[in-house]
Amino acid sequence: MAGGDRAAGGVAAEGVAAGGAAEAETDGRIRVRIDLGYDGTQFRGWAAQPALRTVEGTLSAALTTILRAKQPVRLTVAGRTDAGVHARGQVVHADVDPDGWAALPGRSDRTPEVAALTRLSGILPPDIAVHRVAVAAPGFNARFSATSRRYRYRIADASSTRDPLRRHETVLLKQQLDVDAMEEASRMLLGLNDFAAFCQRREGATTVRTLLDYSWRRRGDGVLEATVVADAFCRSMVRALVGAAVQVGEGRRPPEWPAAVQHGRARHPALVVMPPHGLSLEEVTYPPDAGLAARAEEGRTRRVLL
């Protein structure tokens, strides 16, 4: 895989098919929301692939085991992270058989939610941590109800203190970066724009996104952290946005350059997609419960129309 960052919802055709199938399965089933984090280092990304270790494959197998399901449990994810990308605030849903769900606590007096959390934690490998398991609110769809995704990218440049303990989630650059210039460049990209220049092309997929936040800060230890928030992301978008800012920070491009690239609406040959291991999905935001179904419908429709 190219190793891009891909938030689900970026592909219209796929999106409708998967979303539709998932909705249909709620008939007589219980929709369960799972919040989790993972160290992406040893995974070939989120999406299940035959014979490869993926987060989806690992989590699905664990759920199938604890629920004693006859068919592998299918998952719908908020942010489809690519190989090597991490997550601290990933969200998925699964539609599960009511009998298997009710049987989870066994003879204990725990709720199915608590039993699921405990049993998943017991069998999942240490690079996946389930934070919460809950019956989803009516209308909830992990992918289509989401209103925004927040990513973080970590860079240690020449003026940072290298921390070997966090090397798996930090990209090393030898030069010192000009954070003020990067911040200036990033601000110019905010708003509703066509981000085709930063997206890996896919047939029928929209590249129009609302970039809600793109900011840089230097931590106390000198490490640079980018915060990137949008309603959704297309594939490799965050890493290409970070790559553009890094070229500005290195003084090789003026602060206006990333915005000019964006206006061009075509992939720029000088654009660099940054390595995956600096990236993590930190948070997925949903509307209050009452607005979930409406938002899911909107999320699905908008992508078809554009």
Added chain:
Amino acid sequence: MAGGDRAAGGVAAEGVAAGGAAEAETDGRIRVRIDLGYDGTQFRGWAAQPALRTVEGTLSAALTTILRAKQPVRLTVAGRTDAGVHARGQVVHADVDPDGWAALPGRSDRTPEVAALTRLSGILPPDIAVHRVAVAAPGFNARFSATSRRYRYRIADASSTRDPLRRHETVLLKQQLDVDAMEEASRMLLGLNDFAAFCQRREGATTVRTLLDYSWRRRGDGVLEATVVADAFCRSMVRALVGAAVQVGEGRRPPEWPAAVQHGRARHPALVVMPPHGLSLEEVTYPPDAGLAARAEEGRTRRVLL
């Protein structure tokens, strides 16, 4: 190894011998100070041991290589961390041959300091990061000039969000800990005390230490972090202090218990030494350059007299 935390300077007999030898070597040699960090996961601690991967052995070999030294370069360390313990602010010194030092830049116009930093970074494994290489100020001794060592201990309890990316430096506990009670217990231990109860016994070693800070805080993600600062530590002291506070946090002991254990001056059978991987040496403090030699003398002497 038992896996205790051991700041150098805890053993009188050893201390004087090692310190004395190191001082003698400065005749005609250049004393170099190296600041570094490491992920202790894959090391059998700091101290070199035959056929085992240690931080000292690895760093000494790298220095010997870049300096083309005939004898293995000997190191004196501020905090002798045990197997599995990490460091972000470790400090060592080495007395090196002036010719090897001067030859470091080769034909480049770099200083020996910059050349040493670059070349060490080029050959050291990714779990060691050298932050700075500098000719030491007169009278500097990494071990005996130090006025304090600061350690951090990380615990994720039931009310924390588990972060798989930081699992190598965080101890998981299933129960929820009462931080206020832990804080209360820790405060009672501050000051100049005999910490024999928290030390692994060693012949001729003093256990009198000044505990300058021992505090707890819950981070935004719920992870508990202890800060422990003392002039020096004896072996396993930080991890035993943390173990005592955890028993208070679990409600199994009253907040007064750790202070009572300390007053007893004898190892308490109920005392738990916490796992090494939650611990990291964050910072070593030295006096201003003018006070280095005096402090080194004091550091050495005090340990002999007590």
